[in-house]
Amino acid sequence: MKILVIQIRQLGDVLLSSPLAEAIKVFDSSYEVHFLTSKVAYPILSENPFIDDIVVLEDGLIGEFKVAKVIRANHYDAVLDIQRTGRSKRLTFLSSAKIRAAFDRKGNNFYYNTLIKKKTRGYTPFERLDLLKAVGIENPKRAMPKLFFSDTVERSVLEYLKGKDIDNYFVVAPAARKKTKMWDAEKFGMLASKLSKHFGLKAIVVYGSEAEREIGIKCSSFIKDAHLIEKPFDIKSFAALIKNASFMIGNDSFASHVGVSQNTKTVVVCGPTSGWFLENNNTLLVYKGLKCQPCNNPSGCRFNFACYKELDVDFVLEKSLAFLSE
Numbered sequence: 001m002k003i004l005v006i007q008i009r010q011l012g013d014v015l016l017s018s019p020l021a022e023a024i025k026v027f028d029s030s031y032e033v034h035f036l037t038s039k040v041a042y043p044i045l046s047e048n049p050f051i052d053d054i055v056v057l058e059d060g061l062i063g064e065f066k067v068a069k070v071i072r073a074n075h076y077d078a079v080l081d082i083q084r085t086g087r088s089k090r091l092t093f094l095s096s097a098k099i100r101a102a103f104d105r106k107g108n109n110f111y112y113n114t115l116i117k118k119k120t121r122g123y124t125p126f127e128r129l130d131l132l133k134a135v136g137i138e139n140p141k142r143a144m145p146k147l148f149f150s151d152t153v154e155r156s157v158l159e160y161l162k163g164k165d166i167d168n169y170f171v172v173a174p175a176a177r178k179k180t181k182m183w184d185a186e187k188f189g190m191l192a193s194k195l196s197k198h199f200g201l202k203a204i205v206v207y208g209s210e211a212e213r214e215i216g217i218k219c220s221s222f223i224k225d226a227h228l229i230e231k232p233f234d235i236k237s238f239a240a241l242i243k244n245a246s247f248m249i250g251n252d253s254f255a256s257h258v259g260v261s262q263n264t265k266t267v268v269v270c271g272p273t274s275g276w277f278l279e280n281n282n283t284l285l286v287y288k289g290l291k292c293q294p295c296n297n298p299s300g301c302r303f304n305f306a307c308y309k310e311l312d313v314d315f316v317l318e319k320s321l322a323f324l325s326e
Contacts, residue, residue: 002032004076006088012254014041015145017082019125021050023140043235047148071095078135101134123278147261149236157240169202171248173255174219175212180298181252183269183308185215189222190313247324267320271307272298284323286316
């Protein structure tokens with residue numbers, strides 16, 4: 001069977017959808033698994049041994065038209081549309097695949113001939129695995145997100161650290177794509193300062209886009225002898241940096257998902273959302289514990305994001321030290 005999985009964006013969503021490939025291959029290694037994604041998300045899926053090919057969708061109607069031709073030419077037996085955007089719906093419909101599947105939602109299901117009821121399982125990747133029922137996989141392996149990179153990339157990162165005289169370190173990622181999923185940079189800096197002193201580790205502060213640079217600078221200013229990576233690493237280099245860290249702290253964001261993908265101890269400071277991380281021996285979720293948490297409706301918050309504003313540094317520090325000292 002030849003299967004196309006569609007997850008075009010966002011970066012975190014692409015990473016959280018990647019376990020479908022491993023689950024399919026574990027079920028039957030002869031199945032051919034392709035992914036459709038964006039150019040910016042391509043590095044998240046490349047070098048994944050469970051993915052046979054990646055189709056890249058460029059922006060605009062011309063890019064969509066070109067990909068539609070590729071998809072039809074590939075003669076997929078099944079197309080699994082995780083995202084259900086306008087583009088993904090159209091491309092699924094035009095695929096001419098025998099199975100055109102998505103999760104059942106109220107609204108326009110015209111583009112699909114197989115609809116799967118979505119169940120809440122507490123962790124987004126496990127919920128998305130239910131879509132594999134469309135291709136006869138009833139009890140898939142509960143694979144975790146994994147981001148792969150070459151030895152060359154890892155050596156390059158280690159050389160960078162050596163050149164900066166950095167040996168033992170942890171990573172601080174104070175930014176997030178959405179401000180509604182971001183603890184204050186000052187508090188991150190104060191927390192990192194205390195953790196650095198307690199464990200005797202160098203704090204490396206990272207950010208993603210240029211728009212997040214000021215957040216990284218502000219966080220760094222509260223940490224003695226912090227190292228701010230001014231020019232952000234690419235995705236694979238960032239993953240290698242995380243893999244070799246003692247631990248990392250971040251928001252409910254892509255950076256923390258990368259921490260999970262590398263089996264690095266990860267402290268996630270959480271606010272209004274839930275379901276994006278699985279708490280276990282490697283991952284700690286820190287909530288203030290307000291009655292309104294998690295609302296999963298940050299745009300409709302009536303309490304001025306008290307879940308973040310009332311979450312103080314010492315509370316997160318206490319939770320973090322207990323977790324990181326295990």
